[in-house]
Every structure is written in structure tokens, then in C-alpha cells.
Amino acid sequence: MNYESIRFTIDNGIAILTLNRPDKLNSFTQAMHLEVRHALEQVQSDRSVRVLVLTGAGRGFCAGQDLSDRAVEPGSPGVDLGASVEQFYAPLVMSLRSLPMPVICAVNGVAAGAGANLALACDIVLAAKSASFIEAFCKLGLIPDTGGTWHLPRTVGMARAMGLAMLGEKLPAEKAEEWGLIWRAVPDESLMEEAMKMATHFASAPTKGLAFTKKALQASYANTLPQQLQLEADMMRELGYSHDYREGVAAFMAKRAPQFKGE
Template sequence: MTSITTQIKNNLAIITLNRPEVFNSFNREMALALQKALDDCASNQEVRAILLTGSGKAFCAGQDLKEVTSPELNPGFKAILEEHYNPIISRIRNIEKPVVAAVNGVAAGAGANIALACDVVVASGQASFIQAFSKIGLIPDSAGTFFLPRLIGLQKASALMMLGDKVSAEEAEKLGMIYKVFSAETFMDEAEKIAFTLSQMPTRGLALTKKALNASIQNNLEEQLTLESKYQIEAAQTEDYSEGVNAFIEKRKPNFIGK
């Protein structure tokens, strides 16, 4: 059984973390397989949006501790961070396609932070998020210290990281940590609907929006205004912009192609 599965339908790639027997915790094989799946999606012109989810009861429980406590299997923390998690986060943020995290169950440690690095995060009412690192004497990785304070503020992020509190899906939505919560019964349908909607939108414009948001984290106001001008001019030269304007004038539904 492969640790990562990918299904492509209607311009949407559904990537599933597939180690349900260990709550989709990461070992080296799964981390490298996820990187390859993201690379394949980046180069596949048929794919215009990505949905990332987990199989079974969990989204992802973070690092497989059996691997790091095994003398034979342990790759070491340097390799785990520099070869596993950091490249995953970089791919999610730099891929020029929207990435939706569909958190179906517990998202702990690196699993939580990989979800929070995605462009849109939705969760099942049965899901929860936990910065589990402090429980075993580690610090949050996988860009947790970067994204979580920006999503919910320094004070709340600091408390969640140090105390290791479990956050329900409903509380995560109220905090602004995630976009929306859906009932367990409708969750996957709603998540796929959101991801499919994004896949049918002018995805070149969405890619430029993503690049602008990435840059906004470090730019000052003047730098960001300059960058917005650059990307807006680029967006205005796309076929999708012309199609969107013509569809508006002609009072019809636009047919975007991602170019």
C-alpha cells in the first residue's frame, strides 16, 4: 500500500496521506512521496488546484516517533527538517496553484503546521489541531512559528505552542486559524466543492495572488504596492482576464482555462 495516493479529476488533484494505521504520521518514505506528488502536480498542466487530506480517522499525527527512536531507521532531526518537512512547506507555498487542506481528523505537530501552510484550510467537525511539540521537549517546526502567530496573533499562538492545548475545529474557525468547519457527514463533499471551484477559476490570477501574499509577510507598504502593480499588469495580460471581462459584458458564465 502506497503512503501517498493521488487522484486527478476535473482539473483537481486529490492527494491523500495514506498511513491510517499510524494516523498518517510521517516517515521518510511518506515525506519524500508527498514532495514528489506535489512536484507532479506542479508540472501537470491538467492540474489547476490541489486538495490535501488524510485517510482514516486522522489528517496527520506529525512525525512517526517509531522512526526517530529506531537506531536503524532514524534519519536524524537535521535530515527530517531539511529533507522532509521544510521542502514540503516550500512546495506548498511556492506551487503556483491553490492548495486546499481538508482536515478530516486530528492534525498534530508537523501535521497541523503543514495544514496551516495551505492556501485554504477546511475541517470536519471531528477534527482538532494540536501543537504537540512541547509535550516531548521539542519546538514547533514545519513553519508553525511562522504561520500560526500570523493567523491568530502572538499571544494565542505562544500559549497554544507552550501549553500544547488541543483546539477543536470550531474553535480554530473562531480564532481565524482555518477557513470553515463542516459536519462530518458533508465534510469531504464541501471540501472537494471548494477545491473544484478554485480549479475552475482564473488560476493564473490566483497564482499571482498567492505570490503577492507570500511577499506581503516581509514587504513594507511601498514594496507591496510596487509588487501589486507588477502582478496586476501581468494578470491583465492573461487570457482569463479577457474572458472574465467579456463574460461580464455579455452576461454569461466565464470559461477560464488557467492561462
Template sequence: MNQTDFIKYSLENGVATLTLNRPNVFNSFNREMALALQDHLRAIASDDSVRAVLLTGEGKAFCAGQDLAEATGPGSMEISEIVVQHYNPIILLLRQLNKPVIAAVNGVAAGAGANLALACDIVVAKESASFIQAFSKIGLIPDSAGTFFLPRLIGMQRASALMMTGDKVSAPEAVQMGMIYKTFPDDIFENEVKTLAERLAQMPTKGLAFTKQLLNKTFQHTLEEQLQQEAVYQQHAGQTADFKEGVEAFIQKRKPNFTGQ
């Protein structure tokens, strides 16, 4: 299997689907898969035909994190090098992508796999899926921005406990504690995810991108600074073709036809 096979890519109705494709090892990352995912995210960033992104896993798992066989074998890279070269660029590309990204967690999401999901804009999961901060079980610390996103999602106490104990969190529990958006029953998961992704792909893409950029800034700003940024981005949004279309559709009492412009 070559590098391009480790990520399956498809584009339909404005939705780019990226499927982690190493099911025999629960879609754990090796170097080739990490670099392939980076390449796809960079290409999507400049492709106007992509209006939303769906990230999921092949087979029974979403992603089991790092392939430890690669990280501990002869001539292997240092763990810190793997983090810097593989995972950090992926997280930054996800957060900088001016399009909504849905993580469709179809099974276990462990270690870097869990934190990869949490870095996406919207996380949905099968009811049977689970999330595990597995790092402490092998003497490592949570990476892939886990220490950034998880405390902000569920609070310091719960984040600390989950990271230190490595306890498994079921998908329904993850919804209850605010870690993820929602779950769907396993038998209708794919249809519900497709409906959600296509819905986002039909929305005002630039407006969603501005919203994402504001959310990226919110934790570093004071209230006054964030209010100022909202005014700036609202001006940008008000100059888009989709804003004009949205207003006209509202006045004419019809469904808007957003083009992402």
C-alpha cells in the same frame, strides 16, 4: 507497502487529490511518505491539467506529525535532519506551487501535521477535527513553519500559549480564532470539500497564483513595496487569456469559462 502507496493520488475535474495514507499510525510521516509527497508536489507543479490541489488524510486522522518510532529507532536520523530533508521541502513546495492548495482536515492534525495544514492556502475541517501543537509534550520546538504561520494567523499571544501548553484546539475554535477558514458537518464534509476544490479548479489559475505569490511577499514588504508589487502582478494578470474571458463574460452577462491561461 512501498513509497508510492503512502500517498494516494487522483485527478478529477482539474483537482489533484493527495491523501496521506498511513492510517494505522494516524498518517504520521516516515521518510518514504515525506519523499513521496515531495515528488507528487513537484510533478503537480509542472502539470497544467492540475488547476487545484486537495490535501487530506486516510481514515480517522489528517496527520499526527512525525512517526516517532522512525525518529528514535536504531540508526535513526537526527531530528534536525528529518526537518531539513522531509518537512522544510514540503512546506516550500506548497508555498511555491502556483495553484491553490486546500487542506481538508478530516481528523486530528498534530505537530507537523497541524503545521502542514496551516501552510496550505485554504484550510477547512470536519467539525469533529482538532489541531494540536504537540511539540512541547516531547521537549521539541514547533517546526514545519509553525512558528512562521501560526503567529501570523492568530497573533503572538495565542500562538505562544498553544505552542507552550500543547492544548488541543477544536475545529470550531480554530475558525473562531482565525486559524482556519471554516468547518463543515462531518456527514457532508467530503461533498463540501469536493465542491470547494472544483470551484477553485474552474477559476483563473494564473490570477490565483499571482495572488498567492503576493501573499507570500506581504510580510517582508513595506506598504509602498507591496503596492509596487501589486502593480507588477496586476500587469501580469491583465495579460492572461482568463482576464480577457472574464471581461467578455461580464459584458455579455454570462458565466466565464476560465482555462487557467
């Protein structure tokens, strides 16, 4: 597929998806949604992929929805924003969360609205120190979609989630790290180097175990402790028969570096 709104590569087990509308701060149009969906389907189906890096081109990560793609004026008929969420943003979040591999988000600039919550849907978020997160929905009379109302209180607590969502103030990357919203804020010039260093690590790691870790942590929000303990037992039972577990033990005993296959 010839992409116009994104860049997408797969090399040595690392998939890199770059939102590529820099003149529009990589804001989403329907066409861009479809291209991102196509790329994520490739990531899902390509067994060679063991990690995904999501980032943006230019000076911003993603400014959310491109409002000119569904422009409305006072007095004109409204648009069904619920349909937009159901058709595009909700499936995007679920696709990222269900990928059987780590997803790294490298936030290279402003992440606003759906762009901020797109980052939060990833597993590990690195951000340039000059980057910022803005829950801009309140300025348009909307709610934080793209999973924002789910992720925010679970990452920063209800008080901070309320403040971010209802005031729409800019949250600098270093403060986002301090609050636990993201994993780490790094110098701007080091962002992609750090992201690729992490991606290279994951590309040679025990991918199935990481995928199960991701799935188990996500399930913990809804499970009781007994349910979560049973899930851990079920997952450990399956992982105990995996190649990577046997290889990891053998490498530890032999005091050598493991050669994981991701299986």
C-alpha cells in the same frame, strides 16, 4: 510510481493527495515524505492541474512524525532533527506554498505536531467539526517545526500562538475557525463534499490570477507598503495581458458565464 503511504489522483483539473497510513494516524516516515514529494512534483509539472486537495485517510489527518521511524531511548545517541527538517519538512512546506494554484486542506481528524502545521501551510483549510489541532512538540521538548513558529503568530496572534505552542492543548476545529486559524469547520459528513465543491470551483476559475493572489499575500509579510504596491502594479500589468482577464471582462459585458483557461 506505485504509492504505499499515500493515494494520489488527477481528474478534471483536480489533484487529490491523501495521506494513507490510517493505522498510524497518517504519521510521516521517510518513505511517506518521498512519496508526497513525488506527487507534488507531478502537481507542479502537470499544466492540467488547477487545484490540489490534501487530506488524510481514516480517523485522523496527520499525527506528525512517526516516532518509531527514528526511535531514540534515554542514554542512546541522539538524532539530527535539524537534518530531518531541512531534508523533508521544510521542503514540503515550501512546495505547498509555491504551487501556482490553490491548495485546499481537508482536515478529517486530529492534526498534531507537524500534521497541524502541514495544514497551516495550505491556502484554505476546511476541518471536520470533530477534528482538532495540537501543537504537541512541547511535550517532547521540541519547537513547532514545519513552519509552525512562522504561521501561528501570523494567523492567531502572539498570545494565542504562545499558548498553543507552549501548552500543547487540543484546539477544537470550531475554536480554530473562531480564532482565524482555519477557514471553516464543517459537519464531519460534509467535509469532503465541501472540499470537492470548492475544488470544482477553483478548477474552472482564473488560476493564474489566484496564483498571483497567493504569491502577493505571502510577500506582504516581508514587504513595506511601497514595495507591496509596486508588486501589485507588476502583477496587474502581467495579468492584464492574460487570456482569463480578457475572457472575464468579455463575459461580464455579455452577461454570460466566463470560460477561464487558467492562463
